[in-house]
Amino acid sequence: MADLTPIPLPVLVNRMFRELAAKKSAFHLPRFKFAKAAAGRDMSTSIFGRRAATPFGPAAGPHTQLAQNIVLSWLAGGRVIELKTVQVLDHLEIGRPCIDMETVGFNIEWSQELSLEQSLTEYVKAAMLIEMAKAEGLAPGLEDTVIDMSVGYDLAGIRTDKVRAFIAGMKDAGAVIDRLRRQIPDAYARFRDLAYPTCISDSVTVSTFHGCPPGEIEAIAAHLMAEEGLDVVVKLNPTLLGKADLNALLHDRLGYTDLVVPDATFDKDAKWQDVRAIVSRLGDLADRIGRGFGVKFSNTLLVHNHKPFFPAGTGEMYLSGPPLHVLAIELVGRFRAEFGDRFPISFSAGIDVGNFADTVALGLKPVSVCTDLLKGAGYGKGADYVADLADRMAEVEATDLDTYALKAFGLAGAALDDLEMPAGRKAALSAAIETGEDLRAAAGSDFGPWVSAARLRNTLHYAARVRDDRRYSRPEVDHPPRRTGVPLALLDCETCGKCVNVCPNDAIFRYPLPQQPVVAATLRPGADVAVGEAQPVTRAQQIGIFADACNRCGNCDVTCPETGGPFARKANLFGSPASLDGAPDRDGIAIEKTATGLRLHVRDEGRRLTINDDGARLACKGDGFDLSIDPAAPETACGVAGRPLDVGRLILIARIARAVTAPTIVTYANAAFD
Ligand code: SF4
Ligand code: SF4
Structure with a gap:
């Protein structure tokens, strides 16, 4: 049996609102750590036309498996919620322990541990609790939220009746909502009649196995767009960099010589030329049928297991955290060198409060987090991400994220050089930068291309910076948590929390x-x-x-x-x-x-x-x-x-x-x- 037993909605409602009343916290997150809107800073982004009040969110993984996790992510400022991947095999035996955050971040996790039916209910419960939180005014000005499904891992599984029923349930959860709304405790009857949106999600990120053939990836994405009517993001692997370039970064520059990617992984994973062709064709298909299509950087990196942490016999594990940030940013650079700003890029790799705002400046959306939330203050860090983004916007006097992309690295002027426009027009826009004018108003119809050009400039600038940033290197990261050696007992401990x-x-x-x-x-x-x-x-x-x-x-x-x-x-x-x-x-x-x-x-x-x-x-x-x-x-x-x-x-x-x-x-x- 699965280790997880979903908590019934009435218990979650009682817990959340009793705790708010008694302790000014929800699921242990103090109210003062709930994300807050910043006056005059519109941090919203558009995910295939759906407005999300921030570009921040929890990545598909342990923070988006259970209803209370998703609500915590939301209270912490996540407005693009990437749900944990579901698949046809929904009774998995996962090795335990499965998460090792001692230094960089390793895991042997896989997909949802709940059944597909339980997952649907869990995600609907989460969406309803978020609506209740909005109704209670827990995040004024930051209400708009996008929930993104994730499905894996092969076309045959995705086409099964049970996966299709899950997707249909996410697109129209009316029946589940009606069943659940009747369970809301009498003390909170005010929430029974809320207008819960029945579409929980109509976009999806495709997760495939390491080694999934390129044709299969394309077929899955095409199926989900054409047959399921979903906007689709395809998650890509860091092995796209190729063995020589990946190892040059991981070993030579960053110093993680103990991390070895099996040769077979490079052999089996999709190559750059495959991805180039797939992305072009899927982009064209999306344009033809009026769907959204994008890519995500990146999947975790499969490496040999060289540690004793995971169960005996675990041969491989998945790397996340700081080194993956460098690899994934490199990939963003290569992708944009190929495709410019044509496709939206979702990003999740080694994000922390110190690089979140920079990454947003590249126009990546959403920018999602997992590893960092598994360390230190956990969900309590989320509001800092959002606050830091607002501060950075304020520093450059940007009122929205597009203007922020223009100004964040001071490259708005350079980006003008990449646009075909009369010299006089460029001079006028350069002057607008100098005088602090509203760049959106000054640029008019040139604003979009200008922002795109700035995103590309920012990408090159940031990728070069990250490559040389020692904070991602092994000496800076290799600091395991303190251990006292005292055996834990049923009662008493450091009570450090x-x-x-x-x-x-x-x-x-x-x-x-x-x-x-x-x-x-x-x-x-x-x-x-x-x-x-x-x-x-x-x-x-x-x-x-x-x-x-x-x-x-x-x-x-x-x-x-x-x-x-x-x-x-x-x-x-x-x-x-x-x-x-x-x-x-x-x-x-x-x-x-x-x-x-x-x-x-x-x-x-x-x-x-x-x-x-x-x-x-x-x-x-x-x-x-x-x-x-x-x-x-x-x-x-x-x-x-x-x-x-x-x-x-x-x-x-x-x-x-x-x-x-x-x-x-x-x-x-x-x-x-x-
Ligand atoms: S962090 Fe500890 S308590 Fe929480 S799910 Fe993992 S093992 Fe259980
Ligand atoms: S509160 Fe106790 S059990 Fe928890 S981390 Fe601290 S010492 Fe360990």
Whole structure:
């Protein structure tokens, strides 16, 4: 079974809006980190004629798999949401861990881990939550959002009924929306009648396997445009650079001599001449049938696995992060040398807050992010991207992104040299630059070609700069997170919160646990309870994992200074007894509210048991035992125990359950309560 269990819409709605009211945050993102519009700066871009309020967005990947991830991306400023790739094989076994962000960024991820049907529902839930957020005024002036599908990986799969049904459902989600809107809790009935757009998406990015034949790529894109009526972007591989040029950059210039691209990858991947021909033909087809067509740089780079992080036997992994930025920008330069500004280019490769605004200045759209959001402040960085773009626009007095492209690198004057226009006209526009006139108004019908010329100039300028920028080189990047070597335990740790920020699924949460010591008490058959020395609880805040949303990607483990992995060592909370049953290799608790208190369904050290907590006593039942325990007096535990029992552990489990459902905090556990 998949590790992920989608969180029902009512729970998400309760969680999001209760948290906003109680904590001024949503899914752990503080409200002050929500992206904000900047007065006088229009950061919007057009994606095949659809307006997106910013060119920023989460790349197809771990941030766009579950509804809460997508909403977090949106609150952080993402207005072009690239959904995680779906495919006909929708019951995948992914190796775990699958994300290694120790330095540059490696993964062995693939497509959606949910079924196609679940993915459709998940994406519709996300779109509805975004509409609710807009209705609540959470991002005034930044409402316009574009959601882009991603499908893979071959034509036969894309033509199957189930993939076609997914696409049809995304184009017209009316039935799913009507089913879901009835589930919105009474407390938020105001959202039931919102005019949710029924078209979630009618554009798609094509993702193909490394080594996909060029003819197959073309056939998929043509099918999606002509048969499905979608605007299409084709994602291209960095191996397009060719072995010699790629290695010259990756090894010689950037110093990543440990990263080796298998020769077979260069042999199998599409070559430049293939892509040139495909793009020309697909562009012509798009023009003929009135669809949009573009390309994306870039796919990840397939390299030999030279690290012990991924499961044994993992021979290859996918590179992302800083070095990929240099490679992908190089490709943008080559592509534009060939095609000029004819085709829109979507970009995702090693984007961070330090290069986002520069990359936008090339006219790339969207500019999407994955690796950087898996590090440090995670989603909390998003607003900085948007704010930095607004600041850069302000610096050059640009009120929109086209004018920003003209002015960002000071190349508007040089770009005039690339245009065929009378000398007097050029002189007038040069003067307009000098005097700070509104360039759009001054250029009139020449504005579009001028912006295109500036984008090409900016591309050459930026590619040259990036090639020589040491910040992308191995010595600058090769700094693993700090490790203390202290083993993580169920309770207490540095409580640094790093894991909370980097989890793409919002699966990690803090909870306050009263600092009473943990009771040590053991009951052996035929003996009295033996009470030992209680262990102190040293931290006021503890860390918990919402297991339904945790796919054991491993990213929190890489970030955590202590060893063992938060997802494996901290208390795992399941959304229901069914999801607890569905993860038999994982200890944890599913909590139900009863008329008198809480009922806990528990797996502890692989054994199932239940605890009924009426607020005074714990009724604990399991394999060979049936006990009544007064948590305040463990020595009085009574009942049947056919094997040695850790009474202190049962009391601690009940304490944790009370803590994570306390009315003073908001978690997925108590968001499920009415
Ligand atoms: S589990 Fe690790 S990363 Fe998370 S708060 Fe504790 S020490 Fe920090
Ligand atoms: S809790 Fe850790 S392992 Fe689980 S999804 Fe989040 S980052 Fe990945």
